Amino acid sequence: MKVLFFAQLREVLDCHTLDIQAQLNSVADLRAQLQQKGELWQEYLAEGKALAAVNQTLATEDTTITASDEVAFFPPVTGG
Amino acid sequence: MAQAHTDIDFIAVQREDFSLAVEYAKLCENNSRDGAVVTFTGLVRDLNQGRSVSSLTLEHYPAMTHKALQEIVQDARSRWQLGRIRVIHRVGRLQLNEQIVFVGVSACHRGDAFAACEFIMDYLKTRAPLWKKEQTDSGEHWVEAKQTDQHQARRW
16 A cells, blocks of 8 residues: 655655555554654654544544555644 | 635635635625625734744645545535635745635625634644644744644534
8 A cells, every 4th residue: 555644754754655565454553563664653653643544534543444545644734 | 736616615725825805706706695705814924832933834735635625615514504615725835924725605694604614714724634834043843733723623
């Protein structure tokens, strides 16, 4: 699946897009998997610190994901 | 730039500035059904969370922003009796005092128009994937989300 990062997350992790091949069932699974990539990933992808969207719609931790989905992680939004 | 224009809803995410007069006219023109038009315009201000701001850069998630705004507009329509709705959010680099966001709502009566305009702004501030980076005297900072915005959005 395609994983995108935005704003501060993109900068801190120095990563805009990732292609993840692993078999994962939910946003929580993907988050946990990504958090293993290092200390910054552990910290900045923590639940509450990074929101998630699946196929461009805000998701919760138990939202299911499949290989063809686009998942995005980003900080709480600050537009307006 | 993503844009959708149906007869009654207009949503745009754009770098270009917008004209309040033009937007207001589009809410009113040939619209004798509605007796109320409420508009909100958000501007770049010079002081935020104690820092002196010189400009802002707005980043967004292009594939999602338009969709998120559309969902918020639909949500507003399910809660109140509304006529026309226009939402414009700018992205990219913005200088002090520039316009950032516009929400305009027409309705038969003012109560619905006032409520929907505030609701759309409150939801936009907590659900639309846009992020502000401030350029200040002490360098660049990502703006942190405010608890008060979450509280405002939870009222509805």
